[in-house]
Amino acid sequence: MEENRTVALTFTGGALASLGYALLCMVLSVVVIPAAWGAVAALGWWCAAVRFSDGTRADFTGRAGKIWPLFAAAAFLALLPSLATSGMPHGTKASAAQCVLAVALLPLDAAVKLPIYRWTIENIRLTPGGSARFSGRYAPFLGWVLLFTVSIVTVIGWAFVATAMVRWVCRNTEGDGWGVGFTGSGWSLLGHTALWLVGFLLIVPIPWVLRSMARWWTRSLVVIRHEPAGAIFS
Template identity: 30%
Template sequence: MAWNYYFKDRSGAQNGPVTLEELSALAQSGRIAPDCLVWAEGGEPKPAGQHPALAGLFVGRAAAGAGGAGPLEPGFPVWGLFWRSIVFIFGMALIIPAPWVGLWFYRFIADHVALPGGARLRLESSIGESWWLFAGLGVAEMIGPAFADSGGRGAAQIVSLALSIWLTVRLIDWFCRSLRAERGGLSLFFEGGALAYFGWIVLFSLSIFTIIGWAWALKYMIRWLCAKVSGTHAFEFVGTGLDLLWRILLLTLAFAFVLPIPWALRWFIEWYVSQIVVAPRAVQQATAQALAA
């Protein structure tokens, strides 16, 4: 008789029932970590790494290094992230230094994130390839205020929003295409469209009126962004709406007190990055086939 299994994923959410084959496929995909609880119906929960049918899968993934599946591994220094974030914000606002500051900041972000197994990422791009993205975003932010006292304020805000959305989508695609792994084998691109991204922005904006529903709208928007990354690896955001809600509220509170900002910023960014599970396409496709069987 086939047992029904239940499990808690990396976000702590309970899932099931699934078969043992489906459970194994989820462990291979990285959605289940060795310390996530799994149990058969009516049985006692235990860490997945101690389950006889799953323990070998985690050993194999560790040996595979960058070829395995699992969450991204961030490692940001507190003060390095803090002061660079301030420089990035002011540099983008001043427009002229935006191309240099933007590329410099995104290189820092990539340098402090690793694939499962420890293969560090890096950003291979030049000012010539990216200057128009960062300069354009800086200009887009200034269009609205520049026409604030004129009769064309409404039209200016529409132009600003449309330009910002289109450039943001292009920026995500540039970032994906420029990412490399120190052991090779990484080639990505973003296939999401500006119109679809605009739809998510509208949904998120409307969800703010629900007081707390914005966190779940944000979760699904991030999941859409991850799902639209194509290439050698597949990405999935496994954080929950509740996780986003209380963490963003706590981050906001930290900003209100000023002094905790550097530590709170690092705490939130590292959690956010660690909620993105990445798997080589071959592993992701095998998982999907196992779940569909």
């Protein structure tokens, strides 16, 4: 028999570093080609800033040179609706065209992002514990993406879909003797998002808002260690 032991996560990164890595990712994504290098830097920093309640250490082992075409494709797809309508007069028609094109690109966008998520998860190495395996498939992933897109029009429904989607990702993530869980709720995400939006509007608190976002998502994750019965209390 096995017993499950829950390991809590805490984010210890600073506010200015949170802003710096967010700006780095944003700028490199706009440039498109070097987007992967920004993501790798941010993921390495995040792993180094996470503390586990049992002393586990996380390291990011991914290299941008192996994945950059997918990151560049994702960045290009994000910019494509705006680029495609750049010659249209600004207004309702241009905005509607951007929305239609963005929705039409969702299946392709999901096909690009799923291997990025798999690569990201499988390159986070725990000590002890090793790297994880991600078994999520394209069809359910696309379903979650489509559901999230539809839920945006409900104003509040997106938060519940987002947290449910993250739980799906966690259920499909496992390592040797451990798994991942997500404890965040839709209501908590909604409440925090309202506060984050106020912080963004005030501009000055943005670094602390970004740190708060990283803290919320990190502490909502747990590592579940599967151990032989009795080992927990030995």
